[in-house]
Amino acid sequence: MTGGMKYARWSQGAWRGWRAADVAFDVGGCLAAADGGSGRRSRHARSLAIETPHGVCHVKSYPSPDGRRALRAFGMGRALAAAGFAAPVTLLVGRRGRAGLLVTADAGGEDLLVALARLASPGDDMRARKRDLLRRLGTEVARLHAAGFVHGDLVPPNLRWRDGAFVFLDNDRTRRGWPGARRNLVQLGRFVVAGITASDRARVLRAYASARGLDRRRRHRLGAWVMRKIVARRCAIDRIPAETAARAGFRALMRSGGPFDPALVAAERA
Numbered sequence: 001m002t003g004g005m006k007y008a009r010w011s012q013g014a015w016r017g018w019r020a021a022d023v024a025f026d027v028g029g030c031l032a033a034a035d036g037g038s039g040r041r042s043r044h045a046r047s048l049a050i051e052t053p054h055g056v057c058h059v060k061s062y063p064s065p066d067g068r069r070a071l072r073a074f075g076m077g078r079a080l081a082a083a084g085f086a087a088p089v090t091l092l093v094g095r096r097g098r099a100g101l102l103v104t105a106d107a108g109g110e111d112l113l114v115a116l117a118r119l120a121s122p123g124d125d126m127r128a129r130k131r132d133l134l135r136r137l138g139t140e141v142a143r144l145h146a147a148g149f150v151h152g153d154l155v156p157p158n159l160r161w162r163d164g165a166f167v168f169l170d171n172d173r174t175r176r177g178w179p180g181a182r183r184n185l186v187q188l189g190r191f192v193v194a195g196i197t198a199s200d201r202a203r204v205l206r207a208y209a210s211a212r213g214l215d216r217r218r219r220h221r222l223g224a225w226v227m228r229k230i231v232a233r234r235c236a237i238d239r240i241p242a243e244t245a246a247r248a249g250f251r252a253l254m255r256s257g258g259p260f261d262p263a264l265v266a267a268e269r270a
Contacts, residue, residue: 005089015101017094018074023105025091026052030103034061044069045172049106056106057091062172067100073172074102076149080174083147086167107169109162112137113193116156120195133161134200138207140166141188145181146212149174154184156191182222186229190237192263194256201254230254238262 010019012031019027029052033039039048039059044066048059062069074093081087088104095101110118119130137159144151151158152173160167168174185208189201205226209219227250234253235245240260245253253260 007090010092010094014096015094016096017071017092017101019092020090023054023089023091025054025057025103025105026050027092030057030059030092031101033059034101058088058104058106060102060104060172062100062102064098067095067098069172070100070102071095073170073174076171076174077104079176080149080168080171083149085144085147085149086162086165087171088167088169102172107160107162107167109160109167112156112159112161112166113191115161116196117194130195131200131203134196134203135207137166137188138204138209139211141184141204142208142211144168145178145184148176148178150177150179150181151184151187154187156188156193182226183229185222185226186233189226190230190233192254192256192258192261196256198251198254234260238265 005023006021007018008021010017010027012027015031029050033048033050036048037046039046039061045060045062050057050059060070060073070093074090077087077090086107088107090102090104092101092103115133116130119126119133141154151168151171152175153170154168158169160169185205188204202223205223206219209222214222231245231250231253232242234240235242238260240253245260248260252258255261257264
């Protein structure tokens with residue numbers, strides 16, 4: 001069960017799986033969306049939000065041979081909810097051969113980047129609220145790791161801020177086990193975000209380290225490792241020469257509105 005949700009076996013055509021037993025939603029519309037060929041494509045799946053008479057559903061279809069990812073996301077969502085974390089409610093999960101389908105209810109709340117942009121407005125009250133949100137973020141990721149979970153792709157768009165809590169999205173690569181956990185901090189930190197300073201990034205790490213009970217030496221080592229990995233990811237993804245990044249320094253490399261801001265670089269190239 002996910003947050004008390006009951007599931008029943010389900011089949012339609014060649015599809016087989018599980019569906020929410022007590023929730024009304026448009027199964028046919030979800031299946032049509034899965035086979036429609038539209039939506040946002042990623043390496044392993046195609047995602048589409050659809051309006052139904054019962055609210056917004058997010059349909060994620062996994063072409064063969066990646067259908068097992070749908071069941072993994074379903075299982076991890078249940079495990080996260082059982083451990084006291086927020087995850088999207090699964091409405092439907094199924095396999096058709098080696099293809100897969102996952103339908104979730106809209107998680108609500110704000111995208112983390114939207115919430116941070118809103119709190120980046122001038123003013124002492126907004127600044128305090130932004131810093132509080134960042135400290136909560138570090139603490140919540142530490143709690144996730146302490147509970148034995150590692151998120152598969154903990155980038156800001158995969159986090160929602162809802163009713164004072166974080167919702168973890170996109171759990172088809174989430175797993176149990178400590179190895180690789182600190183990579184989540186790199187995934188969170190590699191984005192250039194308007195209104196987020198190097199000091200703000202340090203707040204997330206301090207909150208994380210404190211919640212994990214790290215002493216000063218281990219905290220320093222973690223911070224240095226995360227910074228190195230963030231720089232390496234920025235260089236690889238945005239094709240920044242390593243020598244250029246080293247000369248500029250971490251603050252310049254990650255500053256919103258600075259010379260390495262991907263949004264500004266893309267605008268200049270357009």
